Amino acid sequence: MQNDAPESRRPENRWFHLCMADDLATLNAFVTTRVGAVPLVAQNIKGRVVAFRNVCTHRFAVIHSEPAGCGPLRCPYHGWSFDADGVPVGLPFNPTDFQLEAEGRRRLALHPAALARCGRLVFVRMAADGPSLEEELGAALFARLAALSDAFPRRGAALEPEDDWERIDAANLRIHQAPDGALVLHSAAPAGADSRFSRTVTLYPATAPITADAEQPA
Ligand code: FES
Structure with missing residues (x-):
């Protein structure tokens, strides 16, 4: 479907309020949303709050299906888990099934999304790069x-x-x-x-x- 909106107004380039900072304050807490057809997740991983497309890079399964919760960033299908850089770090049966070394795993890192805070408000944007939240809001x-x-x-x-x-x-x-x-x-x-x-x-x-x-x- 053709999207005639100016580039800056397209949903993928806009910031969306997601949650409060305290929703993501505990280890493994996550909050999800969708922008168009694309699932996004913000998650606390070892104290870092990061945002990605909520889509596994192995076979493109949605990783977290709930709107919010607490649990590791681990795909439900073959159990890949991802670190705060989005790199798969826990791959069950890697030696026999996937045989991915460090470089191969880095290439399969999750797609990053943008994350910004305004006080205790947390916003996400599908596009990793673009104007800051402050620039968009004024x-x-x-x-x-x-x-x-x-x-x-x-x-x-x-x-x-x-x-x-x-x-x-x-x-x-x-x-x-x-x-x-x-x-x-x-x-x-x-x-x-x-x-x-x-x-x-x-x-x-x-x-x-x-x-x-x-x-x-x-
Ligand atoms: S689809 Fe996610 S680990 Fe296979």
Whole structure:
């Protein structure tokens, strides 16, 4: 299908909000999405948070099929696992089945995707190279989002945005701010992705009184 959009507006060249930084803070935590038909994954590998196409370079299977979770970056089919550079490092039966030396494994590294943070917000882009997130959003909006995300560090009970709340739109992210101090962040699934890749989280200031049973994951 022909894509007539200007190159900079094509989905593969755009940044998409993926998750909060704390979603990727623990070892092996991952969050996935799709841009068009291409699956992407951001993952914590030994403390490094990196992003790749979520597609195994052996036989092109999707590696992580869940929207989020915790587990090594390991293909479910023949068990190849990948390091933080995307290089397959654990290949069961390599001596008999694949016989890949270091150079061969490097050639089969996962395709990198771009990853950027704005405060505690994590964005991904399918294209590894291109304008920075700050360039795409503009310096003023970038600074505002960073400050807001840092000022509302706690997840809490979900709120329904009301019509008179302030609204901020940035990429696929829509933020509603309640007058008395709470943020509702809704990340729409990128074009071509189904709704399980949309995410909503309600954030509160560090000092807000939130009952323990109101704490919940995104
Ligand atoms: S398809 Fe992934 S290891 Fe074979």
